[in-house]
Amino acid sequence: MTSDATGPAGLDLTSNAALVLIDVQTGFADPAWGRPSPDAAGAQDNMRRLAQAWSGGGRPLVVVRHDSTSASSPLRPDAPGNTLEPWVAALDADVLITKTVNSAFIGDPALEAWLREREIAQIVVVGIQSNMCVETTARMGGNLGFDVIVPIDATSTFDLSGPDGDVLTAEELRRATATNLHGGGFARVVSTAAVLDAVTTAEASRHDDLGSHRV
Template sequence: MSHPLPALIVVDVQRAFDEWEAAGKRRNNPDAVARIVDLLAAFRASGAPIFHIRHEGTKPNSTFRAECSGYAVKDEAREQAGEPVIVKRVNSAFIGTDLEARLRASDIAALVICGATTNHCVETTTRMAGNLGFDTRLVRDATWTFDRTGPDGDMHSAEDIHAMTLSNLNGEFARIVTTTEVIASLIAMRQ
């Protein structure tokens, strides 16, 4: 029998992103971390499983290298005792880690994904979760991204990138939901 509650997968809520912003990179969804805090509180209150994902950069200039200040988790999203931290070195939380094995061993069938950034590690992890057969939800107001220049030199806003990523994932790989919807669902499952 599968686990009755979904697992929360918190992707890369690390200080490197604060450093990017301090250096002038512009992001969308300034309340995303507050929504992640809300999700963590709700999952903890429900006794639902939580998995924290950390990115460890391997390139010499990565702000996510383990010895850099950017590798550290943001204080608001810090794990509590008993909540596993899984370190990845590529975009997907399923590649080179034991995340899938841990989920299968606990008979977890449903995942709720949040974190950063929408169009990189969150998207890659969400696509793989869907491909692996998990009932996957991506929390639209608990993820964010940054402005980006395309291959032709066109500037794409973080808002547009976020919206397009959600559109690409919706239906085929995941259901796109809000923090409020996830919390309401958890409360309903407890009753």
């Protein structure tokens, strides 16, 4: 577990927990965003590992894409950077949600309705940026009554200047996100390893149950 990841051991996942993969788009490679998290590549690898685990286990996978309304944004719909990273585009996602704001719950189609229709009460939120769309989505999910899990090392962000001109590093911002979500009770903040362990445990239990029914 990374230093900014806190969370319970023995994490339980529901059989239909949804992975919400936010804004993993090529435009975030643009230098205009500033200095990225030093482990941004590792964070994206963790996102990929989780997506593969979800696909392999038959759990619902939600991909979110940001369609910026800013004419200068690398993420605007007519810009090359709007495209999903190739590995994300190749996923067999259950739904693609497009949004123009920070929260994946304010997009098309409506994420809350999509989850409620499928009786999904638990979501695992990952992606870019930790302190922007990931945190906003997790906060809103918690407010709406979902059981929200955030493997913080499967998120990344960029250095950011405050109103006084002081810069907070990507590492500081991600730690702040972990603290905000945990301290505010919006989400359980864990590691990718904890979630993958929970997937493995759930799969083993499911196979054991299937075996017992054959006896």
